[in-house]
Amino acid sequence: MSVNFGSKRVVVGAHYGLRDWLAQRITAGLMALFTLLVLVQLAWGSGPIGYDKWAGIFSSQWMKALTFAIIVAMAYHVWVGVRDIWMDYIKPVGVRLGLQIFTMVWLVSCTGWAIQVLWRL
Amino acid sequence: MTETAPKRPEFRNISALTDLPTYRLPPAGWVSILHRVSGALMFLLLPFIIWMFDMSVSSEISFAKFKYAFNVGLGFVPGWFMKLVALALIWAYLHHLIAGIRHLYMDVQHAVSKEFGRSSALVTLGLSIALTLVLGAKLFGLY
Numbered sequence: 001m002s003v004n005f006g007s008k009r010v011v012v013g014a015h016y017g018l019r020d021w022l023a024q025r026i027t028a029g030l031m032a033l034f035t036l037l038v039l040v041q042l043a044w045g046s047g048p049i050g051y052d053k054w055a056g057i058f059s060s061q062w063m064k065a066l067t068f069a070i071i072v073a074m075a076y077h078v079w080v081g082v083r084d085i086w087m088d089y090i091k092p093v094g095v096r097l098g099l100q101i102f103t104m105v106w107l108v109s110c111t112g113w114a115i116q117v118l119w120r121l
Numbered sequence: 122m123t124e125t126a127p128k129r130p131e132f133r134n135i136s137a138l139t140d141l142p143t144y145r146l147p148p149a150g151w152v153s154i155l156h157r158v159s160g161a162l163m164f165l166l167l168p169f170i171i172w173m174f175d176m177s178v179s180s181e182i183s184f185a186k187f188k189y190a191f192n193v194g195l196g197f198v199p200g201w202f203m204k205l206v207a208l209a210l211i212w213a214y215l216h217h218l219i220a221g222i223r224h225l226y227m228d229v230q231h232a233v234s235k236e237f238g239r240s241s242a243l244v245t246l247g248l249s250i251a252l253t254l255v256l257g258a259k260l261f262g263l264y
Contacts, residue, residue, distance in 0.1 A: 025228065028221050035218070051177075051184040058178055078167075081160050103164075110167045117175045 020080045027073040034070045055121065064118050071114050075107045148242035155246075156220040159213035166210060173207075201261075208257045216249040 041057045042049060058067060082103050090096040135141070146154065163170070176187035191207070194200045223241050227233060258264055 025225060029225065032218060032222065051181050054184075055178050078160075078164055081157075082164050085157060085161060106164075106167070110171055113168075114171045114174065117171065117178065121178055 023076060024080050027077040030073045031070060031077065034066070037066075058118065058121055064121075067118055068115060071111055071118075075111045079103065079107055147239065148246060149238045152216075152220050152223070152242045152245050155216055159217045159220075162209065162213045163217065166206070169206065170210065204260050208253070208260055211256050211260070212249065212253040215252050216245070219245045219249050 038057060042053070045053075047053070058064060083100060086096050086099045086103070090099060173187065176183045176190070178184075189195075190200065191203045192200050195203060223245050226241075227237075
């Protein structure tokens with residue numbers, strides 16, 4: 001077997017196999033259920049869907065906490081997915097690392113913004 | 122240290138511009154690549170999505186601005202273009218969701234057969250496009 005450790009290590013950026021595979025599916029399931037929950041709350045009761053109804057969905061503390069969890073799940077999900085895209089198409093290690101750093105900064109920034117919106121409400 | 126593994130043959134004659142467009146993908150192939158495209162699109166438009174969440178939920182005033190941005194426009198961007206971007210996101214979300222459910226179903230059921238792969242791919246494509254058309258018609262005020 002060829003040497004693939006030390007200075008000969010293959011730099012792939014992942015090698016977390018099962019953990020990320022499973023996390024991708026669990027976070028996806030959570031987001032799908034959350035979508036359903038929001039849709040049910042939108043359809044609940046009568047009257048037009050205006051500001052009061054829409055903002056009301058996210059006004060309770062438990063919904064904020066749950067939405068926060070979903071935002072974190074989304075960030076993880078997107079990280080795995082986008083990282084896979086870079087690993088598939090971008091071969092130069094330096095460029096790939098740069099794009100992965102960009103992805104992290106992009107996701108953490110967006111997550112922070114979304115959390116601020118949530119608890120400012 | 123020397124590499125002992127024999128060198129494997131490499132084929133680097135695939136051109137993304139001249140060869141890839143001539144490839145004829147089966148339905149499952151289309152679902153697969155569109156799953157990736159829709160995911161990448163939502164990733165790139167994530168700030169826009171959070172902007173929409175911010176505007177729509179923060180206050181009555183920001184909600185009114187949110188509506189104005191789509192009905193009339195935002196700065197130099199016309200309202201119809203905002204709606205078009207929103208429609209692209211609607212499609213991306215629907216396709217990603219339905220293709221994802223297909224993935225989960227296949228994982229749980231071990232439903233890996235050529236026939237199921239094809240038929241479920243066609244359902245995924247049909248359902249996501251149909252729902253996009255229905256919601257798009259609503260978005261552009263056709264009903």
